[in-house]
Amino acid sequence: MPITKTQQKVDINRRRIINGEDADVIQLYPIKHKFAWDAYLAANANHWLPTEVNMQKDVEQWRSRHILSDDERLALKVVLGFFTTADSIAANNVSMATYKHVTSPEVRMYILRQAYEEAIHTHAYQYIVESLGLDEGEIFNMYREHDSIYNKDSFVLSFNEGIFDPSFKTGTFENDQKFLENLVVFSLIMEGIFFYSSFAVMFGFQRQNKLVGSAEEIQYIMRDESMHLNFGIDLINTIKKEQPELWTPDFQQRVIDLVKKAVVLEYTFAQNVFPRGIFGMNADGFKKYIEHIADRRLIRVGLPLQYESPNPFPWMSEAIDLSKEKNFFETRVIEYKTGGALEW
DSSP states (O other), X not given: OOOOOOSOOOOGGGOOXXXXXXXXXXXXXXXXXXXXXXXXXXXXXXXXXGGGSOOHHHHHHHHOSSSSOHHHHHHHHHHHHHHHHHHHHHHHHIIIIIHHHOOOHHHHHHHHHHHHHHHHHHHHHHHHXXXXXXXXXXXXXXXXXXXXXXXXXXXXXXXXXXXXXXXXXXXXXXXXXXXHHHHHIIIIIIIIIITHHHHHHHXXXXXXXXXXXXXXXXXXXXXXXXXXXXXXXXXXXXXXXXXXXXXXXXXXXXXXXXXXXXXXXXXXXXXXXOSSOBTTBOHHHHHHHHHHHXXXXXXXXXXXXXXXXXXXXTTHHHHTOOOOOOOTTTSOOOOOOGGGOOOO
16 A cells, blocks of 8 residues: 555544555554454463473373373364364465455554464464374375365365455455455354364363363463454454445345354364264264354354354363463463453
8 A cells, every 4th residue: 555645644533444545554543443452462461382381291191002092082183183274274364365455554453463373373283293293294184184174174265265366355345245254254153163163172181181281272272262253253343333234134144154054064073073972072062062152153243043052061161261370490481461361
């Protein structure tokens, strides 16, 4: 975007998520979209690195022939197989698609931070794979070999086709809806539904006092992804206010239909993770959990419940709590700063 010489100050009322009139994306102040700036500050206060988590106990348990069952080992591998690809897809979308078309500088600030966090997450999966001595080729190539992972990834990537086109620009009704649809898919579905079966798997291990280091890595990732989800929902709801003409009845039904398709893809994935069930969790329980999560995503953007399924895993809310004390001489302090505590 070219810089123009003028004495005129930026009009905050003309700032929009997309298609902002006279909005200089270089000039941060005056801030209009405060939710984005608050998210940026909180994310910086919540900084962490994968290598700060002690993986020694995980290594011992993985090498033991008696602690982890074959089904538990399979579950970990399939979950990591999805995770390793998913965060790279998310990073590409926010940095190469979303950022390009956003005209709010404060929103762009957080998007840059989010892209960095996606890289941290990919690093975390690599660190787990390396620590446990897993076959890197098997894990990182799993999205090509497992239909349930491939189908989830392919579904999400299909919504990038138009957005990644170099000639794509917002500013028309059709393209603005396409951009909004992309936000829906990556926020509500990718980060709001597709990650959550895998999160539950890892916290199932944690509840059994198994692979606690790997689960701690995922706990921090879940905290970040929850912020990404909330930020994406704020983007969607703000665009709805700034351009209400985009939120047509047909588009709303389209969002509902996409979420329903995502739910099927996700519990199909869960069936692959739990062919016989572990930790008292099975594919049927995951189906109800995924439906419960999907309803929560829909109501956040003002759409009606579709399933009304009760939450079969109420302990998942406990897994979000990162509050703990660590002996400074045993491990580096990786506790999230209280100043950056998130509201759930």
